[in-house]
Amino acid sequence: MNGRIAVAIALGGALGALARFYISGILPVYKDFPVGTLLVNSIASFILxxxxxxxxxxxxxxxxxxAFFGTGFCGALSTFSTFSYETFSLLRExxxxxxxxxxxxNVIITVSLVFIGFILARR
Incomplete structure (x- = not known):
């Protein structure tokens, strides 16, 4: 990996993490449903x-x-671990x-958004 790629990943990751923090902070939970996590995973899936x-x-x-968008931004924006934790918490409750x-x-929407992003890229 060259230095330019590493910087792109670091910058994308920093912006993705900040975006996730703010989006999840604005829409953390709606009537016990983790909307913020679904939204960040959806955005990252569309971009990828x-x-x-x-x-x-x-x-x-x-x-x-x-590297900036894929590994950096989307990698930091999306979160499988939080999705798993929130699902486990719902089961525990x-x-x-x-x-x-x-x-x-999470599965249906994010996979659908990958497909939609893929198709829109053709235009």
Whole structure:
């Protein structure tokens, strides 16, 4: 890894972490449902789908920008561990419907947004 890539990852990671902090702080929980985590995971999934789509459709995305957005920004913005913890907490609190909704929403919405980003990159 060259220095330029490392700096791109570090800067993207710093911005992604700050974005996650503020987005999750604004929308942490709505009626016991972790909306903030779903939102940050959704945003990161769309961005990654878009970047992958650009590459797939033959549009050159420089390596430092891929590192900035993919590994840095989206890596710090999205959070599987918080999603897992929040789901576990819902189960522990016997909120089975909300736990199932959280799992379903995160998987269905984020995978759908990767697909949408991928398709939109073609245009």
């Amino acid at each position: 789908g878009y970047i992958y789509g650009l590459l797939f459709w033959g549009i050159d995305v420089p390596a430092d920008w891929r 016997r909120e089975y419907f909300l736990a199932a909704l959280n799992i379903s929403a």
